[in-house]
Amino acid sequence: xxxxxxxxxxxxxxxxxxxxxxxxxxxxxxxxxxxxxxxxxxxxxxxxxxxxxxxxxxxxxxxxxxxxxxxxxxxxxxxxxxxxxxxxxxxxxxxxxxxxxxxxx
Amino acid sequence: xxxxxxxxxxxxxxxxxxxxxxxxxxxxxxxxxxxxxxxxxxxxxxxxxxxxxxxxxxxxxxxxxxxxxxxxxxxxxxxxxxxxxxxxxxxxxxxxxxxxxxxxxxxxxxxxxxxxxxxxxxxxxxxxxxxxxxxxxxx
Numbered sequence: 001x002x003x004x005x006x007x008x009x010x011x012x013x014x015x016x017x018x019x020x021x022x023x024x025x026x027x028x029x030x031x032x033x034x035x036x037x038x039x040x041x042x043x044x045x046x047x048x049x050x051x052x053x054x055x056x057x058x059x060x061x062x063x064x065x066x067x068x069x070x071x072x073x074x075x076x077x078x079x080x081x082x083x084x085x086x087x088x089x090x091x092x093x094x095x096x097x098x099x100x101x102x103x104x105x
Numbered sequence: 106x107x108x109x110x111x112x113x114x115x116x117x118x119x120x121x122x123x124x125x126x127x128x129x130x131x132x133x134x135x136x137x138x139x140x141x142x143x144x145x146x147x148x149x150x151x152x153x154x155x156x157x158x159x160x161x162x163x164x165x166x167x168x169x170x171x172x173x174x175x176x177x178x179x180x181x182x183x184x185x186x187x188x189x190x191x192x193x194x195x196x197x198x199x200x201x202x203x204x205x206x207x208x209x210x211x212x213x214x215x216x217x218x219x220x221x222x223x224x225x226x227x228x229x230x231x232x233x234x235x236x237x238x239x240x241x242x243x244x
Contacts, residue, residue, distance in 0.1 A: 064155055075194045
C-alpha cells in the first residue's frame with residue numbers, strides 16, 4: 001500500500017532548559033514566560049545566567065544592574081554579577097533592546 | 106503572593122498595584138507584642154521591584170504602632186532592606202513581612218527610637234527620601 005501525504009501541520013513547543021517550576025526572582029514570572037515588560041517569550045526576552053549560577057530574565061537583571069544602588073551585584077547572593085555564557089551580551093557592553101518608562105542614562 | 110502565607114501574616118487588601126495592606130502578628134511569645142495586631146501599608150512605585158516599596162506601620166482603632174527602637178511612633182520604619190542601599194529586587198511583600206515580624210520577635214526593648222518626638226513632629230520627608238543611618242546591628 002502506498003500512502004500519499006498531501007498536507008501536514010507540525011506543532012512544536014519550546015522551553016528554556018530550566019527547572020519546570022522556577023520563576024525569575026525579580027519579576028516572579030516563570031522563566032518560560034516573559035519579563036514584566038515583554039509580550040512574547042523567546043529570543044526577544046532571553047534568560048541570563050550569572051557566574052554565581054543565579055539566572056533572571058535578561059531585561060529584569062539589566063533593569064537592576066542599571067541602578068546605582070545595585071553596585072552591579074547579583075540580587076540573590078550579592079556577588080558581582082557576571083554573565084556566565086560566552087555568547088550572551090553582558091550588562092557592560094550592551095544596552096537592553098527595550099528601555100520602557102525609564103529615562104535614558 | 107501565592108499559596109499560603111507564614112503564620113501571623115495576613116493579606117488584608119491588595120486591590121491594585123499601588124497600595125497593599127498586610128496585618129502582622131508576633132507568634133512567638135514576646136511580652137511586648139502579646140495580643141496585638143499591626144497593620145503594614147505597602148506603597149509601590151512603577152519601578153517596583155527594582156526600587157523598594159515604601160513600607161510603614163499604620164495606626165487605627167485596632168492597630169497600634171509596635172514599640173521598637175527602629176520604629177517611629179508615626180509608623181516609619183528604619184530598616185536597611187527597605188532603603189535603596191539595602192534593597193534587593195528578589196525581596197517581595199512576603200519576605201519583607203517576615204523580616205519585620207522577626208525584627209519584632211527578637212526585640213527586647215519596649216522603646217521608641219532616640220529623637221522620636223522631634224522626628225514625628227518635624228519630619229516632612231517621605232520614608233524613601235530619609236537618609237537613615239544604619240548604626241545599630243544589635244536589634
